[in-house]
Amino acid sequence: MVITLTGSNSVALRQRLADLVKAFVHVHGELAVERLDGEEISAQVILDAAGNLPFLASKKLLVIRNLSSNKESAETLEQIISSAGDTCDIVFLETAPDKRTVYYKNLKKLTQAEEFNDLDGPALIKWLEESAQDQGGKLNHAEAVYLVERVGANQQLLASELDKLITYEPQVTRENIDLLTAKTPQSKVFDLLDAAFAGNKKRALSLYEEQRMQKVEPQEIMAMLAWQLRLITLTKLGGKRTSTEIAKDAGLNPYPVAKAQNLARNLSPSKLRTIVNQAEKIDRLSKSKPIDLDEALKSYISTI
16 A cells, blocks of 8 residues: 545544554554655655565554655655555655756655545535534534634635634534634634725724734735735636635635635625726835824725
8 A cells, every 4th residue: 555645634634543553553553654754854764664674563554744845755656655565554644845847746646645635615514514513512613614714725724723722612502602712813804805895984994993903914905905806806807716716726715716706706806906006006006105004904895
């Protein structure tokens, strides 16, 4: 068995690796597992580990992390695999490989490659609901959606927050989510744009003031606005393509792309162009002239 695990979904990667190791240990014992950091270990050490006979076991499992970061060792990939023979299974764990390299292409050709990418909206919600159930908790669909909208689509953060919520009370409620989690600034800025695009100037300015009261500087808010406007522009240019397709091409998480897509549907290309140009002008002026960025942003939000 020679397997490659790769992809942007760190939670799924860790779970798959844990499952592989657990199944192997169940048959061959814990002493039969060896882990190597490919970034720091020489090619010869890896070759020796693959070729040496297992200790007190009929077979061993060699887990090699991020071999792609070590050019010299990566060039010995075929030797490593051939050295393993029948007494050594290998798992190559690659968190961020360059898919253009010969090394990555050989991994795809010579190993059983499994890729785990970030989940899109429905899949992320389903994962949250199932994770809660696995931990003996209960998370309804509406609360799962609310949790993602509040803390963002980062699976690692969501897993941590869900664990905290279930520990506090197995039935996850919106009240407990508000009590125990902090809304991410990016989510608040998205709400701000949502309100502004809907013509609710009062709510949009209120959300802006909330950010300022929490000591978020205007420069940070400007950066978050620029990020959200970039997502909205990408989805607008994407036409009828799905959020998953757009996210994959842009190297982004599908969930915020889907949210941006909803906003983009209600904006004409000319309106979006005007909004983006105005934001770009404010950003450029703030970096070249002594303007009051706080007042400039409030004026911008009022005119959206």
